[in-house]
Amino acid sequence: MGGVRWVGRLFDERDTLARLMLLNLSGIGYLVLRPVGEPAPTGPQWALALTGFTTILLLYRLPFVNALWQTALLGVAIAILDDPLINQVGASWSLLELTMRTRRLALVWVAAGAHAAVFLAGETDGWPASIAASVFSAVTVIGLPVLLGVVVRNSRELARQAERRGEEDRRRREYEDQAARAAERAAIARELHDVVAHHVASMVLRVGVARHVLDVADPRVTEVFDDVHGTGTVALADLRRLVELLRDPAGVRPDAAATAAVEPGTLPEALRAAVDEARRTGLEVTAAVDPAVGGLDAVRGLAVLRLTQEALTNVAKHAGPSAHARLTVTVTGGDVRIEVADDGDSGGVPAVDRPAGGGHGLTGMRERVEVFGGWLEAGRSGAGWRVTAVLPDAGEAA
Structure with a gap:
């Protein structure tokens, strides 16, 4: 995937003009920086080269026309020059740009066919002895640009699809949240x-x-x-x-009625019932509940019970029903602290693989805590997972 992204950046459609300018500079360098002993470029060679350099820039927004024009220049170069390399590179590169940009494969086949006809026409002098070499050369100067163009175009499409899927996933997560x-x-x-x-x-x-x-x-x-x-x-x-206006009978939790009936003085018993319910699923739970929770107001008492039930459910869901969980509920200076930690049982999902905030259970817990002006933390703790919530004193929250 990294290689595909690299190819996509190198052949980005927005950088077409810059690529063609670099191609022209390399062609000028080929003509100017001749090896010692090599003959200097002739006038016709310069004329055809500069014509190709200029038109490849002027026609870069019309890739099909550009490919046909560069092919025509190649035909002239083959007919009158001993070294048509500059025009050959220009025609091959124009075919590459056409393949990368067009969605109509018929245009690619027309341009490639015209290029092949011009190229092979210039190779007929040595036939039939050199027919194999001519065909191999044609595959090199025509087949490779088309193949690379297809790869780049497909990589662009894959990148666009990945971006669309990522955007759809992001919107879906936002909606679900x-x-x-x-x-x-x-x-x-x-x-x-x-x-x-x-x-x-x-x-x-x-x-x-x-x-x-x-x-x-x-x-x-x-x-x-x-x-x-x-x-x-x-x-x-x-x-x-x-x-x-808010009540949805289909969406009421099975334990809603029991929760709504909890009185502040009976909160310790309700918490013990929640622990017993978790143990019946196979979860091993060690509970330490401060007796002072019996003096909490009804609203915060409901929140404590809901947070405890949700946290224990998450342990059974992610760490496995045979995990060991520790529930601690303490009241200090009016603030209530709820902590549920597990040991990351090997039979469940490892702690590092659990959702760090994207799960709906944690979203609901965080929403409930924020109503009271408190805070909630959830994350890895050793081999397991820990959820900690603090509900501030009712007077301080107000």
């Missing part, structure tokens, strides 16, 4: 609805009970109770209507 982020945000929205709606419904219920149980004579207090109850009821209805 955006879809993963959107799905994760929708999941967060559903979970926030479940948490907030739970508390709002609880407040509305308690205010409703207070309205009927408390014997309050002051109508202003009753009015406040009625207003709070009505406002809470409207807020709860609005929450339900808004979440309907």
